[in-house]
Amino acid sequence: MDYANVAERREQPPALAVSTVIFALREDGNVGRKTLWLPLVRRTREPFKGRWALPGGPLGARQSLQDAAAANLLATTGLVPQYLEQLYAFGGLDRSPSRRVVSIVYWALVRGDGPAPGGAGPGGALREDPNVAWYRAEDPAVLADLAFDHRQIVEYALWRLRNKVEYGSIAHRLLGERFTLAQVREVYEAVLGRALDPANFRRQLRGTPDIEATDEFLQGGKHRPPRLYRYTGDTTPAATGPPLPQHPAQAAPPRQASHPEHHPALHETDTP
Amino acid sequence: MDYANVAERREQPPALAVSTVIFALREDGNVGRKTLWLPLVRRTREPFKGRWALPGGPLGARQSLQDAAAANLLATTGLVPQYLEQLYAFGGLDRSPSRRVVSIVYWALVRGDGPAPGGAGPGGALREDPNVAWYRAEDPAVLADLAFDHRQIVEYALWRLRNKVEYGSIAHRLLGERFTLAQVREVYEAVLGRALDPANFRRQLRGTPDIEATDEFLQGGKHRPPRLYRYTGDTTPAATGPPLPQHPAQAAPPRQASHPEHHPALHETDTP
DNA sequence: TGAGTTATAGTCAGTTTGACAATAAGTGGC
DNA sequence: GCCACTTATTGTCAAACTGACTATAACTCA
Numbered sequence: 001m002d003y004a005n006v007a008e009r010r011e012q013p014p015a016l017a018v019s020t021v022i023f024a025l026r027e028d029g030n031v032g033r034k035t036l037w038l039p040l041v042r043r044t045r046e047p048f049k050g051r052w053a054l055p056g057g058p059l060g061a062r063q064s065l066q067d068a069a070a071a072n073l074l075a076t077t078g079l080v081p082q083y084l085e086q087l088y089a090f091g092g093l094d095r096s097p098s099r100r101v102v103s104i105v106y107w108a109l110v111r112g113d114g115p116a117p118g119g120a121g122p123g124g125a126l127r128e129d130p131n132v133a134w135y136r137a138e139d140p141a142v143l144a145d146l147a148f149d150h151r152q153i154v155e156y157a158l159w160r161l162r163n164k165v166e167y168g169s170i171a172h173r174l175l176g177e178r179f180t181l182a183q184v185r186e187v188y189e190a191v192l193g194r195a196l197d198p199a200n201f202r203r204q205l206r207g208t209p210d211i212e213a214t215d216e217f218l219q220g221g222k223h224r225p226p227r228l229y230r231y232t233g234d235t236t237p238a239a240t241g242p243p244l245p246q247h248p249a250q251a252a253p254p255r256q257a258s259h260p261e262h263h264p265a266l267h268e269t270d271t272p
Numbered sequence: 273m274d275y276a277n278v279a280e281r282r283e284q285p286p287a288l289a290v291s292t293v294i295f296a297l298r299e300d301g302n303v304g305r306k307t308l309w310l311p312l313v314r315r316t317r318e319p320f321k322g323r324w325a326l327p328g329g330p331l332g333a334r335q336s337l338q339d340a341a342a343a344n345l346l347a348t349t350g351l352v353p354q355y356l357e358q359l360y361a362f363g364g365l366d367r368s369p370s371r372r373v374v375s376i377v378y379w380a381l382v383r384g385d386g387p388a389p390g391g392a393g394p395g396g397a398l399r400e401d402p403n404v405a406w407y408r409a410e411d412p413a414v415l416a417d418l419a420f421d422h423r424q425i426v427e428y429a430l431w432r433l434r435n436k437v438e439y440g441s442i443a444h445r446l447l448g449e450r451f452t453l454a455q456v457r458e459v460y461e462a463v464l465g466r467a468l469d470p471a472n473f474r475r476q477l478r479g480t481p482d483i484e485a486t487d488e489f490l491q492g493g494k495h496r497p498p499r500l501y502r503y504t505g506d507t508t509p510a511a512t513g514p515p516l517p518q519h520p521a522q523a524a525p526p527r528q529a530s531h532p533e534h535h536p537a538l539h540e541t542d543t544p
Numbered sequence: 545t546g547a548g549t550t551a552t553a554g555t556c557a558g559t560t561t562g563a564c565a566a567t568a569a570g571t572g573g574c
Numbered sequence: 575g576c577c578a579c580t581t582a583t584t585g586t587c588a589a590a591c592t593g594a595c596t597a598t599a600a601c602t603c604a
Contacts, residue, residue, distance in 0.1 A: 197562070197563075197564085199564080199565095200563080203561095204560095204561090221570080222570080222571055222572080223569080224568070224569040225569080225570065
């Protein structure tokens with residue numbers, strides 16, 4: 001299908017795409033502690049040519065939304081997600097200057113300590129795509145330069161991550177199979193952006209049944225060797241259905257009113 | 273566009289639709305207390321002809337997702353929502369036996385005490401559509417007969433409502449401008465499905481800054497007249513952006529694993 | 545007038561949370 | 575080998591919160 005101009009395009013049904021916000025934890029060179037990083041892809045055509053954007057693409061005809069997000073993630077990073085959840089469907093009229101696109105966005109957590117700024121990611125050995133690079137997820141300069149409305153999308157994904165991690169069961173997905181409680185605390189501190197009391201944090205984690213002490217200790221450190229723990233709860237990377245949120249706790253930002261107008265009956269259709 | 277058969281249809285890009293789960297509070301004839309009701313529309317064609325389904329329709333080319341949901345709601349019930357939030361995008365491959373449809377589903381709260389079973393809704397004076405009827409949202413028999421995957425959708429909407437109401441700021445949207453604390457408690461009890469201690473409930477509500485006592489009392493009751501309160505927080509019916517969940521607290525149900533397969537690069541596209 | 549019912553306030557023990565002290569167990573410098 | 579230093583781990587304590595429960599107030603109806 002070809003359309004002569006933008007006006008005609010606007011009358012066409014909206015296109016459907018799936019994008020993914022992918023988070024990994026990485027030692028930050030500047031800051032002393034670990035921070036959140038995400039892979040971006042450089043746009044090679046208009047609109048926003050040359051700018052960085054979230055990995056994404058059209059929905060395949062025989063692909064579930066989740067599979068599209070996972071395939072998307074694998075193609076960009078070479079990685080399989082440890083966690084994958086639908087974030088939100090963005091469908092504003094002016095998201096793209098060309099044809100209208102409705103994006104169903106997922107957010108994911110991957111392991112791996114290797115993403116380098118502007119370089120290959122955790123699966124770096126596999127790929128050397130100059131149009132894929134990892135950036136600090138909370139870097140305002142990075143966010144400000146994103147294409148489309150991807151800045152808002154990433155900020156919302158960060159918000160969701162913060163509210164999800166508060167309940168638990170998320171941190172271990174950014175870590176490996178075994179981990180120390182201090183590592184879990186590092187994840188929480190990176191995501192929440194504030195320091196946590198080691199003693200109180202330990203008390204809370206010890207209270208959750210899904211984290212189990214092993215009889216091993218992490219050797220090679222400079223100080224007293226910490227005990228290693230294991231996560232015994234659900235480790236499936238992704239839900240096939242709705243996300244069933246768990247324990248957010250934060251204030252809601254302001255909202256705008258919308259003024260729906262009258263519309264002819266919509267319910268005589270073939271649409272689920 | 274016409275396609276000769278299902279096989280050809282399956283190769284076409286998925287269609288996009290918007291549906292809405294609309295909740296209202298109503299005095300239940302059978303049970304003594306108020307319960308949740310929702311409007312359904314009868315399907316007048318295949319598939320699922322004659323069955324009840326969620327109100328919904330295709331997304332207009334110049335309509336935001338939220339406006340589509342609100343228009344949808346107005347057309348079905350004659351009402352304007354007191355609350356409207358995106359629920360989830362359902363995109364499974366087998367949701368509809370005919371063409372593949374991705375549904376972006378919203379959930380809404382409306383006021384009104386008048387929906388009658390099988391009859392007109394709260395805006396009943398406006399419409400007498402025999403293909404629209406209100407049913408108890410938690411009635412298993414109703415849920416079991418829904419078209420498509422609408423049963424799962426309604427169950428998820430109920431789950432979300434329960435987790436949202438726990439934080440507060442939702443109950444008043446099902447009530448009027450002024451209300452007694454007992455009425456708020458009725459909402460919570462209807463949504464959560466269990467009785468709450470009046471004294472403790474009062475103590476909690478008194479602690480929230482968004483509920484303010486008026487100097488009026490509800491007269492005409494059979495007993496001591498209760499004080500009327502007013503909600504002073506945000507009363508905008510809907511968010512234009514992401515929902516920013518507030519305070520869920522519940523266990524997550526089991527999940528299935530998904531096995532993403534390799535896929536050619538997806539990031540060289542024009543899709544936001 | 546008094547029984548019955550709802551509204552509202554207060555009490556009390558158990559739990560959770562944040563702040564913080566105290567001890568254990570390593571490394572590295574001397 | 576001994577000591578300073580850092581992290582790991584345990585324990586203490588008060589404030590806040592929660593659920594169960596008691597007590598009192600205020601109104602209607604028989």
